[in-house]
Amino acid sequence: MSTVQWLLGAHVLGAFLFVSGAVAAGALQTAALRRERPSEIAALLSLTRVAVAIVGAGSLLAVGFGAWLVEELQLGWDRTWISAALGLFLASSLFGGLGGRAARHARHLAERLATEGDEPSRELSRALADPIALLLNYGSFLAALAILALMIWKPA
Amino acid sequence: MRSDTLLFLHVLAGMVAVGGLIATGVVALERRRRPGPESGRGGRLAWQLPAGTVAATIVAIALGEGLAGQEDVSAAWLDVSRGLTVFGLVVGGVVLALLARLARTRPRLSGAVAPLAGALVLVGLAVAFVMAAKPA
Numbered sequence A: 001m002s003t004v005q006w007l008l009g010a011h012v013l014g015a016f017l018f019v020s021g022a023v024a025a026g027a028l029q030t031a032a033l034r035r036e037r038p039s040e041i042a043a044l045l046s047l048t049r050v051a052v053a054i055v056g057a058g059s060l061l062a063v064g065f066g067a068w069l070v071e072e073l074q075l076g077w078d079r080t081w082i083s084a085a086l087g088l089f090l091a092s093s094l095f096g097g098l099g100g101r102a103a104r105h106a107r108h109l110a111e112r113l114a115t116e117g118d119e120p121s122r123e124l125s126r127a128l129a130d131p132i133a134l135l136l137n138y139g140s141f142l143a144a145l146a147i148l149a150l151m152i153w154k155p156a
Numbered sequence B: 001m002r003s004d005t006l007l008f009l010h011v012l013a014g015m016v017a018v019g020g021l022i023a024t025g026v027v028a029l030e031r032r033r034r035p036g037p038e039s040g041r042g043g044r045l046a047w048q049l050p051a052g053t054v055a056a057t058i059v060a061i062a063l064g065e066g067l068a069g070q071e072d073v074s075a076a077w078l079d080v081s082r083g084l085t086v087f088g089l090v091v092g093g094v095v096l097a098l099l100a101r102l103a104r105t106r107p108r109l110s111g112a113v114a115p116l117a118g119a120l121v122l123v124g125l126a127v128a129f130v131m132a133a134k135p136a
Helices: A003-033 A038-072 A080-115 A123-126 A131-153 B002-034 B042-070 B076-102 B107-133
Strands: none
Touching: A003 A038, A003 A080, A003 A131, A003 B002, A003 B107, A038 A080, A038 A123, A038 B002, A080 A123, A123 B042, A131 B002, B002 B042, B002 B076, B002 B107, B042 B076, B042 B107, B076 B107
């Protein structure tokens, strides 16, 4: 296999971990939204941390090997689809980070409520369904999908 | 459907399938770490995730076959990917879903769910690598 084939394989592997980790985090967070008992919600939200770690590892691999590919193939950083993908990656990371802060707050609240009787709480439901946090998380995922689209269509 | 659209949807379905396997693995790990009474939705989630993964894998296969037919591709890397996907992800995914469902009433089986999900994540990533690198 040539260097470019290895780099492309590793880049796509990273992209898979990046998007698949986000899918896993989204699935676990959606499952948490459907629970009422704080202990169950806390357990599911704590699991999203594993998925988020996978997203982080995937983003490092995808960007690192992607940058190496740009140099190896002498594509140039000024191509629209490459610079737009980098911009979208930053946006996805920023939105995901901000949305993740709200989920962290909800997890801490769920953990506290779990030790105080483990009864359903309206405050916890509101924290979980925070519309701004949900919007940021959806925005982060949509940006990741837009990166995938750019990588496939490669518009000039 | 145009090839680029098929490719986009094919890759996306593959990513959803691997994401479902990752979620199945972490849920199964948590259940093994903190075993407790199976309660309604909690138990269902453990096998609904791999069942969804099998569905996403079948969609990825269908789109991939459409793409291969449209581009008239025939190569060793494609055959290897097909083998890994059908015998690894589809058959393995069905076994995983059954195992996770049976583990609701037979706790002894729950220990096998997380390692199998982990192995299937590796198979999924191997398929992604082979399809991207296209070795001769």
